[in-house]
Amino acid sequence: MTAIAELVAALAPEKVLTDPDVTDTYSRDQTFVEPGRPLAVVLAHSRDDVVAVMRWATAHRVPVVPRGAGTGLAGGATAVEGCVVLALHKMAAVRELSPDDEIAVVEPGVITADLDRAAREHGLMYAPDPSSYEISTIGGNLATNAGGLRCVKYGVTRDSALGLEVVLADGRVIDTGRRTVKGVTGYDLTGLFVGSEGTLGVITAATVRLRRAPSVSPATIGAEFASLRDAAAAVSAIIAAGCQPSLLEMLDRTTLKAIDDWRNIGLADSTRAMLIAQSDAADGAAVSARMAELCTANGASFVAVSSSARETEELIGIRRMAYRAQERLGKCLVEDVCVPRSALPYMIEKIEAIAAGHGVLISTVAHAGDGNLHPVFIFDRALAEPPAAVWTAADEVFREALGMGGTLTGEHGVGLLKRRWLSLETGPVTEELHHGIKQVFDPLGILNPGKAI
Amino acid sequence: MTAIAELVAALAPEKVLTDPDVTDTYSRDQTFVEPGRPLAVVLAHSRDDVVAVMRWATAHRVPVVPRGAGTGLAGGATAVEGCVVLALHKMAAVRELSPDDEIAVVEPGVITADLDRAAREHGLMYAPDPSSYEISTIGGNLATNAGGLRCVKYGVTRDSALGLEVVLADGRVIDTGRRTVKGVTGYDLTGLFVGSEGTLGVITAATVRLRRAPSVSPATIGAEFASLRDAAAAVSAIIAAGCQPSLLEMLDRTTLKAIDDWRNIGLADSTRAMLIAQSDAADGAAVSARMAELCTANGASFVAVSSSARETEELIGIRRMAYRAQERLGKCLVEDVCVPRSALPYMIEKIEAIAAGHGVLISTVAHAGDGNLHPVFIFDRALAEPPAAVWTAADEVFREALGMGGTLTGEHGVGLLKRRWLSLETGPVTEELHHGIKQVFDPLGILNPGKAI
Structure with missing residues (x-):
């Protein structure tokens, strides 16, 4: 039996897609990055499906790329050659919504705005609201620690995540965190998984905090x-x-x-x-x-x-x-630097100077209250990838932000696109620790390889 | 040259205390736990002192127990036999306080209430306020992810920690996090160190978020x-x-x-x-x-x-x-379970029933808005340790809290006292991950051995 036949046997034929025209659509996020060709796309319907995929992937040493709605802006869900894309959008149940405890237990495929609407029926809200919240999923939001417009007051996705159900690389399942707003038993694995871009485990449920709606x-x-x-x-x-x-x-x-x-x-x-x-x-x-x-x-x-x-x-x-207006101007490289709030005017002026200096069109939107800027580098639609001038300008933007005590990415994640600059922010010792942690959770390196760290 | 002579040479004689009467006072926290005898107590005055201690400890395989003000309630700072107690209370500088960015950069020995007062001079506040905040330090608060009274509105210590300067077990130094309120570059090491009770590294500075004072x-x-x-x-x-x-x-x-x-x-x-x-x-x-x-x-x-x-x-x-009133009644075992808010009345009734059932005096205070209860088990002052009935009652309280979806510890940490029950909450797979992470950061196992995990 081939590896794929084994996978089909472990799941069900309709959950394993191998037609290249179909798998290609599951191989891309919102970036221009050309994906590798997946062996298959799995449409997971349950935690047990995810367990089956990870056991199979461990047995066959096949890379797995977890995927929510594919709205990412950093290439985090881009398929790698020979991988299985593990699509989680069909795991979309709100397992529980407790007004008394102000929490919900949700599967990763729940659309963010849908959870917010469900909460509002009880006078509550789910605060994190990335711009994509009508189409992005909780799972993707957790993977990138998504921010949004309201986070200036209510914090980022991490601040609403109390606990997770996670399938590990070898198919074992753990529960992290708890149903309470406080708790310090053991290391903060919830925080470690949030923002790890699918490189440490596959989130199959999350206990999230709801807040009183205004x-x-x-x-x-x-x-x-x-x-x-x-x-x-x-x-x-x-x-x-x-x-x-x-x-x-x-x-x-x-x-x-x-x-x-x-x-x-x-x-x-x-x-x-x-x-x-x-x-x-x-x-x-x-x-x-x-x-x-x-x-x-x-x-x-x-x-x-x-x-x-x-x-x-x-x-x-x-x-x-x-964002849609920007896309009318050409292809977009959407960046995501964040600087201390007091540095906002300097950063904006630097971006303007860098744009002028390199003859690059940059259109900037900022979550100004957080110092989080989205300079969007716009380039010729005929080009497959940004021209050299765009990368040079982006490189200068990143270095300026880091020089001000800021970060490469406030809320989109590192994905593939920012890995080149990662070591500028983290340094070699921290990189060594990142890789040590990765090794603990994913010793075979099959979870979203080449991303995030 | 003996190991201690080498330590003295690397620091300065007045920073290395070896008189047993003196070292004993640095060997205990607020619990009744009988400590091991330390080789020495180091009074660190700077990050470089901490680096020197960790290099020396790595070279000599000597356990190091980091210590703030010793106000802990779980035995986290209790000396272990043959260790060096690394006292950080003299590193008490507020390195920076930026009203524009609403952040401060502080050393671990800063008293929590002092930071709050410094912030209030600028119309800001430092929100976390454990009951001990007039005597406990930021470093200790970070080590246990301390809560407090205000955290029902403003969150726990983790929610105010943006970045850390950490000396690793081998003396290398890293900076985690950033000066911005958002950021997702790499794994969340800040969150991993917060609440890790000195088992992964020694925090020598923290960039903390301030908030607008009411x-x-x-x-x-x-x-x-x-x-x-x-x-x-x-x-x-x-x-x-x-x-x-x-x-x-x-x-x-x-x-x-x-x-x-x-x-x-x-x-x-x-x-x-x-x-x-x-x-x-x-x-x-x-x-x-x-x-x-x-x-x-x-x-x-x-x-x-x-x-x-x-x-x-x-x-x-x-x-x-x-707490002082409770101490008048006898020796205190202060517990710290946290349950989903809706379970609060049931938990309180269970505690009363358990107290009656075992003839144990339990005095309970709760951060009720968070579901975080402090049942204080009061026992005969003449006893060195709690009698069996107290441990039996505590065991029942822990199991009830866990059964309600709660946690062993909301804000005090696991330390030594709750390690017996740790696996009830975390389970074997998570324990394996905890130990894997510990191994990455502290391969020789010299940082606060026997605590937290």
Whole structure:
């Protein structure tokens, strides 16, 4: 019996896809990276399916690439040659939702926004909301420790993960963490798996923390600035005033222009940056008014304060349109540096200077309250990969961010695309520890090889 | 040259203490555990001192027990025979405090409350506040992932740790994490070191997150109940109503009686439990009034609402007196189980039943909002260790908590005292992973051997 025949026997024929046209669609994420050809794609329906795959993969030394919805931006779910892609999107049950304990137990294929909606039926919410949250899965969010817009107030995915059910490389199953908000028994394996990009185990369920949903509709403002530095100063002022925004986003002119060309948002010629801020506090209207004042005091040329849910939708819609507007300009290399908040204006100016210096189009959106910037490097759609100038510019952006005490990646992960720069941030001793940990969990090196570390 | 002479030569004579009377005082924490005799105590003044100790310890295969203020409640800092106790309390510099980035970089010997006070000069606070925060150190808090009263709103120590400087077992130094609130480059080593009780490395500095301090004085209530179940129901109601208390503590009658006997707080005969709740929100007075209503609606016999800072101090003072009042009753085994919040009333009733069943005096205080209970087992002062009945009762408490989806330890750590029960919570596969990780970081097994895992 061939290895694949054994796999089919261990699962069921309809769960093992081998038609190259079909497997190719499961081999890519949102990046331009050309994948290797998988032996097969497995559609896991249960934890037992995952156990069967990992036992088989261990027996045959076959690499396994776990996959959620394929919305990743760093190549983390890109198939490697001769692997099995382990697709988890069909494991999409909310196993439990406990309003009393404010937790849910979910399978990895649950769409993030669906969990949030399920929680809201009980007056709760699932806070992490990556921009992809209507199409990305909890499993993918956990694998990359995804952030989002609300994390300026509620933290990243790690901050909502209490415990995990994980299938190890050899098919054994462990439960990490607990159903409580506190607990310090043993090493923090939950934290170790979150953000490990499928290189240490396959998450088959997660116990996540829900939070009380805000009792009022969030109050939102949009502020336009003739200078990026002024917009950044307004961000600092909003944070320093203790406004605790539930969302604080910045868009640069290139991004705004792309949105305006597509959907006509009435962009003024003088506008170089826009801030969108929201408060979901009980006194959110007053807080938003205060944020508007702070924008004006820091030079905003125009401030819109939403007075209805529809106007809030419109303002947030501008932010949510950004990536699709950028994609209309060409192929996109989406980057994800994060710097200390005070370094935000310098980082933005550096990005502009780097773009100009290399003749590269960079369109930047920032989770400004977190210092997390997404400079999107746009290049010719006819090219398979970014040209040298883009990589040179990206290299300079990474080095600047690290020089400011920042990081290569705030929320997207290292995947394949940032591995070249990893050692700049971590250094050789930490790399040795990473590889030591990898060896403990995956001694054969079959879990998502070549990614993350 | 003897090993100790080499250590003295690598440091300075005044940093190496060998007088047994002196070293004995550095060999104990707050537990009754009889320590081993250390070869020496090193008073580290700098990271380089720590590097020198670890290089020497690696060369001579000498166990090293890192130590903060010795306020631990699980035996984590208890000396082992023939070790060097590495005392870090003299490394107490706040290296940096950046209001703009809302972070501080601190050495491990900084007293937790001192950091909080330093932050408050800038309108910020350091949120984690274990009951020992006036005497415990940041390093100890990190080692045990300490909680506290405010963590019901602001999270545990891990949630405030952004990055660490760590000296490894062989004396090499790494920096984990970053100065930003987000970041996913590589595995989460910061999370791995936090709560690892000195078994993976020695933390010599931490970059911690500060938060905006509340702009108003917190509003506080104290509510007395004739039934533990009613008090627990009030806790659930307060959480479910979205009050987001910044503190939500429960004391049982045994504890209240001990406090009353000591300081006369006017305890009514009918009072079986007391809740103390606080809101530090901008509308805290209204929130506290709402919490008071919910207590009354759930059967509180008396509710005090503080109308001044002095009254708040008095209410919080009752909670802060608890441990010293318990110590007046006898020797204390302080336990630390945590259960899902909805299980709180059942757990409290189980504890009462177990106490009655074994004729053991148990005095319980709970961080009720987190489901984290501290049943304190009180035994005869003449005994060196708890009698068998106490251990039997404790064993039952642990098993009940685990059966409810809880944990052995919410915030104190495993140390020496809870190792017997560790495998009940973690299971053999996770234990194997723990030991694999330990082997990566400390292949000679010299870092705090016999603790935590």
